[in-house]
Amino acid sequence: MEHIFAPWRSKWVEAVKKPEEKECALCQNIASGSDEEALVVARGDHVVVMLNLYPYVSGHLMIVPKSHVPIFDDLGEAEKLELWSFTERSINVLGNVYEPDGMNMGANLGQAGGAGIPSHLHIHVMPRYGGDTGFITSIGELRVISEDLQTTRLKIANAFENLNSQHS
Numbered sequence: 001m002e003h004i005f006a007p008w009r010s011k012w013v014e015a016v017k018k019p020e021e022k023e024c025a026l027c028q029n030i031a032s033g034s035d036e037e038a039l040v041v042a043r044g045d046h047v048v049v050m051l052n053l054y055p056y057v058s059g060h061l062m063i064v065p066k067s068h069v070p071i072f073d074d075l076g077e078a079e080k081l082e083l084w085s086f087t088e089r090s091i092n093v094l095g096n097v098y099e100p101d102g103m104n105m106g107a108n109l110g111q112a113g114g115a116g117i118p119s120h121l122h123i124h125v126m127p128r129y130g131g132d133t134g135f136i137t138s139i140g141e142l143r144v145i146s147e148d149l150q151t152t153r154l155k156i157a158n159a160f161e162n163l164n165s166q167h168s
């Protein structure tokens with residue numbers, strides 16, 4: 001058996017696997033009976049898509065596995081597949097709804113990676129527009145929100161339904 005020496009890995013996995021927060025906001029949204037309140041736009045078997053409560057732009061989505069785990073390694077194969085499939089669908093939906101110039105997709109892993117909730121893995125997808133880079137990122141906390149979250153939620157939830165009906 002070949003051993004690969006990767007000391008950085010165990011170090012960061014330990015850093016990510018911190019003791020649980022008392023209340024995980026993502027788990028609360030997943031368990032919520034109200035998609036309006038939880039800002040949920042789509043639900044799969046293993047994955048839930050929701051709006052970020054503190055978006056950087058309108059349409060900032062989070063694709064969240066129902067399992068409260070910090071890293072991809074902890075997900076089962078079906079969960080990984082659905083996570084990817086909903087990430088793709090989220091990109092399609094944002095393209096249809098907002099027709100942005102580009103998008104960002106990614107995950108912040110661990111506290112040092114910038115994760116707001118490091119113990120619960122989630123993928124961010126957000127639309128980007130020509131001219132919004134640099135300026136906004138340099139200002140840091142300034143956010144550009146042009147519509148309220150419930151309006152966004154409804155638009156995107158409908159777009160997910162349309163996408164599903166196209167596939168069935």
Ligand SMILES: [Zn+2]
Pocket residue numbers: 024025026027028067068069119120
């Ligand atoms: Zn959680």
